Amino acid sequence: DIQMTQSPSSLSASVGDRVTITCRASQNINKYLNWYEQKQGKAPKVLIYAASSLQSGVSSRFSGSGSGTDFTLTISSLQPEDFATYYCQQSYRTPWTFGQGTKVEIK
């Protein structure tokens, strides 16, 4: 299986901060990388697909970059509604696998 490793596991930030989360794959996954946001008690919501494509309806303050094994999710200016847990997921090869999550908390 392809292992997905996110860092950090958690972070504290303030409204207006620029936030960066990284995701590393255990092997080359080209650009088959998706990012999700999950709030407590809710299903995950897709933010970014194919490493850098913004899902329809998602705020442009979210952006993704990377290819191969190293990827980044950036929130350009953190908003109150962005405090949540973020997951990366590879769809290059089954079984699809997820990172362990990054919890973004209020500083």
Add this chain to the structure above:
Amino acid sequence: QVHLQESGPGLVKPSETLSLTCTVSGGAVSSGSYYWSWIRQSPGKGLEWIANIYFSGSTNYTNYNPSFKSQVTISVDKSKNHFSLKLSSVTAADTAVYFCARGDYDVLTAYYYPPDYWGQGTLVTVSS
């Protein structure tokens, strides 16, 4: 408006079979434009993809997570517009919130877009 809703028992005994159904409204499960997934989430293992199913013509295609070996079956009932998950010989490790989800599938490129419609999730506890 697409809506997915999981249903099934919230408590299953060890060694028994977990059976869940996802009822779909606002779209046909037989559409070749979409795939249908089961994904679960537990404190111990995080998010875990279980299986996908999609249709091409009159044939359905399935993909399973090998971690579940032969325990798992995903199926579709077109007449009821729902799809189902069966997980046999469950243990306490199968206690999780189970989500059903739908994603777009591009037949030409064989590209699976990430699931963009999800059910609310249903907690299944395995305990005697």
